[in-house]
Amino acid sequence: MFAMRLNSPHTPLEPVDLPDPEPGPGEIRVRIGACGVCRTDLHVVDGDLTHPALPIIPGHEIVGRIDRLGENVTSLHIGQRVGIPWLGHTCGHCYYCTHEEENLCDHPIFTGYTRNGGYATMTVADARYAFPLGEKGEDTDLAPLLCAGLIGWRALSKAGDGRNIGLYGFGAAAHIIAQVLRWQGRHFYAFTRPGDTRTQDFARSLGAVWAGGSDELPPEPLDATMIFAPVGPLVPAALRAVRKGGRVVCAGIHMSEIPAFSYDDLWEEREIVSVANLTRQDGLDFLHLAPEIGIRTQTTRYTLKDANQALDDLRHGRFEGAAVLVP
Numbered sequence: 083m084f085a086m087r088l089n090s091p092h093t094p095l096e097p098v099d100l101p102d103p104e105p106g107p108g109e110i111r112v113r114i115g116a117c118g119v120c121r122t123d124l125h126v127v128d129g130d131l132t133h134p135a136l137p138i139i140p141g142h143e144i145v146g147r148i149d150r151l152g153e154n155v156t157s158l159h160i161g162q163r164v165g166i167p168w169l170g171h172t173c174g175h176c177y178y179c180t181h182e183e184e185n186l187c188d189h190p191i192f193t194g195y196t197r198n199g200g201y202a203t204m205t206v207a208d209a210r211y212a213f214p215l216g217e218k219g220e221d222t223d224l225a226p227l228l229c230a231g232l233i234g235w236r237a238l239s240k241a242g243d244g245r246n247i248g249l250y251g252f253g254a255a256a257h258i259i260a261q262v263l264r265w266q267g268r269h270f271y272a273f274t275r276p277g278d279t280r281t282q283d284f285a286r287s288l289g290a291v292w293a294g295g296s297d298e299l300p301p302e303p304l305d306a307t308m309i310f311a312p313v314g315p316l317v318p319a320a321l322r323a324v325r326k327g328g329r330v331v332c333a334g335i336h337m338s339e340i341p342a343f344s345y346d347d348l349w350e351e352r353e354i355v356s357v358a359n360l361t362r363q364d365g366l367d368f369l370h371l372a373p374e375i376g377i378r379t380q381t382t383r384y385t386l387k388d389a390n391q392a393l394d395d396l397r398h399g400r401f402e403g404a405a406v407l408v409p
Contacts, residue, residue, distance in 0.1 A: 084409070085202035086389040089137045091129030094390045095201065103198070103206045105152035110209045112164060115221035117200030118143025119384075119392045119405035120229045120254070121312065122168065125336045126195055127393060130312075134195050140389075141200030141407070142168040142193035143228040144207075145221040155209045163221075164212040165228045165369065169359045170197055171208045185236075185359040201389050203409045213365045218373055226254050226379045226404035227372055232360045234259030235368040237308045237333035240355050244305020245269060248323055250296055251311025252285045254404035255333065257380055259308070264289045265375045271300045273307075273316075273323075275399070284380075284402045299323055308333050317354065318343035326350040333357045381406045 083102050086095040105111045123140045125131045144166035148158055158164065171191035172179050178186040193199045193207070215224055234255040241247060247263055249256040250273040263270045272285030276295035285293040292300055296316055303325035309316050309332050317340045320330040332354065348354070380403025384392040392405045 083203045084386065085139045085198075086386060087137050087139050087201075088127055088134070091127065091134075095127070095140070095393075097387055102204060105150055105206050107153040108155060108209055109152040109206050110148045110155060110158060110164070110212055111150040111204060111206050112144065112146040112166065112212070113149050113204050114144055114146040114200055114202060114409055115163075116145045116225040117141040117407045118225035118228060118230065118254070119389070119396055119407060120168075121396065122229065122335050123194060124393055124396055125312070128397075130336045131195065135197065138195065139198040139200070139202050139205070140194040141202070142166065142170075142195075143225045143230070144193070144200035144205060145215065145225045145228070146204070149204070152209070158209055158212060158214070163215045163217065165215050165224065165365075166193055166200065166205070166207045166212050167228045167232055167360065167365060168193055168195075170211050182361070185361045185364075190359070201386065201407060203386070211362065213369050215369065216373075222381055222383055222406045222408060223379050225406050226258065226381065227369065227377070230254035230404055231258045231372065231377070232365055232368055233333055233357060234308070234310075235262070236360050236364050237331045237357045238262065240329070240331045240357055241306035241308055242329060244328075246271065246291075246302065246304045248273060248300060248304045248307035248320065250307060250309040250316045250320055251313070252281050252293075253310060253399075253402075255310045256308075257284070257288060257403050258377055260285070260288050260290070261377050262375055271304060273298075278399075281399075281402060304328060306331065309337075310334060312337045314338040314340035318347055321347040321352055321354070324352055327352065329353045329355060331355055331357060379404055383408055
């Protein structure tokens with residue numbers, strides 16, 4: 083198989099030809115049709131997430147078809163289209179796994195970080211963490227749902243049922259969850275880099291009630307905000323944007339340092355919560371609803387060999403929506 087492999091942080095991915103992987107017991111092998119490029123991949127490549135299992139093939143927004151089954155796999159079949167997310171394996175016996183909080187497992191394995199991922203022509207995955215996708219939609223359109231969509235869905239569950247929701251960092255995750263909010267009959271407010279009128283116009287095209295810079299306040303206090311950009315100073319900014327009793331949800335896996343802020347910004351029962359990974363039930367619920375919602379992902383396609391360019395374009399915000407690699 084062909085893959086783009088990370089040998090050490092802060093270096094470009096290396097194109098390599100490798101033996102085709104074989105699935106072990108409880109695993110499947112998937113021929114990849116598309117793999118989204120997630121900001122978490124950038125954190126792995128840039129060394130923000132430490133201790134990856136080097137050398138590693140990044141990528142965890144994988145869509146493809148099963149071409150081989152390992153022993154004891156009975157829930158899936160050859161030729162079936164599946165999606166493979168960030169959380170690739172859990173132990174099943176720690177406190178969190180036995181209390182319906184497998185996203186907090188003490189001994190997890192992560193796709194594209196501690197096991198090889200989707201910047202390749204094929205990959206192996208735990209069959210329990212492969213979601214059937216059906217036949218509706220193109221692989222490239224579905225790929226961003228496997229992380230940007232799922233983490234947005236989990237963040238939304240933490241945000242509560244308020245009507246007015248702020249989205250900081252209007253990229254892959256935000257442009258998906260914005261469509262969910264509209265489908266639910268809620269209002270969303272988009273916060274971008276100051277002066278980024280292009281992304282603000284993109285947010286308005288998806289139905290934003292208001293779009294402005296992250297250094298601005300919305301026209302009215304919000305019920306909750308979700309932060310998708312890995313920028314610590316957005317936390318106090320988001321706290322100032324929510325009403326009394328409002329909630330700020332930090333949805334990324336990595337964030338720069340949060341600066342000191344006045345307790346006045348937190349007082350009156352405002353809350354800060356974080357999101358980690360996802361559960362299988364999150365995946366099943368969201369991917370079942372996505373076709374009904376009619377989510378349309380905005381994607382920029384790259385060939386697999388151009389993965390380094392895709393990562394750099396993501397790093398510098400050169401596209402709206404999500405990047406997707408096509409083998």
